[in-house]
Amino acid sequence: MLARMNPSKVIGLVALAEKPGLAEALRIMRRELARHGLGSCVIETPDALEQCITRCSLLVTFGGDGTMLTVSTLAAMHHVPLAGVNLGRLGFMTTCSVQELPLLAYALQEGAYLTDDRSMLEVVKMGVDGSPGPLRKLALNEVSLIRAQSGKMVDLDAEIDGELLNRYHADGVLVSTPTGSTAYSLSAGGPLVWPMSRVVCVTPICPHSLTNRSVVLPDTMxxxxxxxxxxxxxxxxxxxxxxxxxxxxxxxxSLMIRKAPETLSLVHLRKQNFGALLRAKLRWQGAEIPTDDE
Incomplete structure (x- = not known):
């Protein structure tokens, strides 16, 4: 969907960790936003983000997917769209490179950008008596239940809508969203899932059984x-x-995990081609890919 900026608010530029090229990227972005009449503020700590987010019509992170993950919960809870400038390696979720910052600023001013809503997971820790804990937490990529000590496997049950799915002897288990299918879940042998699919994946981590595999479930479970x-x-x-x-x-x-009512609105400069993104980011090789002219 197309979106347009709220003129009464500012664009939050989130720079939580020092990275090569960060200062120059911030300078360019602030200059380009000002050129288009858009106000901005630089946010350098999680505490500052909590204090400033209600003033922001949109957040732009500078880093990689990890920086976007750090910001994702607050952005989703406050319904603030999230863009990312890739200063890292993969950048599956990021919006653009430093070279495209003038284009990003122009798109924000004109409302000529796209957004898509990514599903999130809600996690509640249940007590021994079965009562829910006081806090619910959100995850964009995955929830992992894993061993705390190296060199020791753990045992755990996974239940689906109250019915036993499996009893695992493994290093742990992941529950991931479609967005998270390119992250830890992929490393654990989980499937690649189209971002807008309405599913979750349950994936064992290094299970002591060759037949234990990832299971794809409807996100209503x-x-x-x-x-x-x-x-x-x-x-x-x-x-x-x-x-x-x-x-x-x-x-x-125990952990009770379900699809969260909140979603995260990710910003894109152009329509996403997930297949092309996989080829580029994962460096797939095979038969030569034809061009549009062939």
Whole structure:
């Protein structure tokens, strides 16, 4: 969909980590936005982002997919579209390169950009008595329940709408969105999923069984992950959202995971060709790809 800026707000330029070329990219972006009559503010810490986000009509991150993931929860909760300038390596979600900053500024001023809404996961930690914890958390890519100690596998159950899917002996299990299918899930052997698909993937991490494979589910289902003891012993586990902070979890507790009501609006300068993106970012090689003229 096409969108247009709210003239009463500013564009937040998010630079949370020092990267080569960051200062020059910020200088160019602020100059181009000012040239088009758009106000901006530079946001350099997560605390500053929380304080400023209600003033922002749109956020532009400078970094890579990791920076966008850090910002994604707040952006989704406040319904603020998110663009990304790629200063990193892959940049599956980023909007443009530094060289395209003048084009991005022009598109923002004219409302000549596109957005697509990406699904997110809602995670609630359930207590031993089955009661939900006080906080719900959001993830754009994936929720991982993994071992806390290196060299030890863990045991856990995955339930779908209250029915057992499988009991895993593995390094952990991932629940990923279509957006997250190109991230940790891909490394764990999960499938590549078209971004707008209405599914989630449950993928074991290094399972001790060759037949344990990723399962693709409708995103209307509720997934519950339960840590288990093995032969009377519990190997400590943690859960993480989008590879950020790790939180401990004990036997008897569980994670309730479902599609979140919030979505993240990602900004694009042109219509996305996911197949071409996969070829470019993953460096696929095979038969020669014909040009449009052939």
């Amino acid at each position: 509720t997934i519950r992950l339960r840590p288990r003891e093995r032969r009377g012993r519990f190997d400590s586990m943690v859960y993480s959202l989008d590879g950020r902070s790790a939180y401990p979890i004990e036997v008897g507790e």
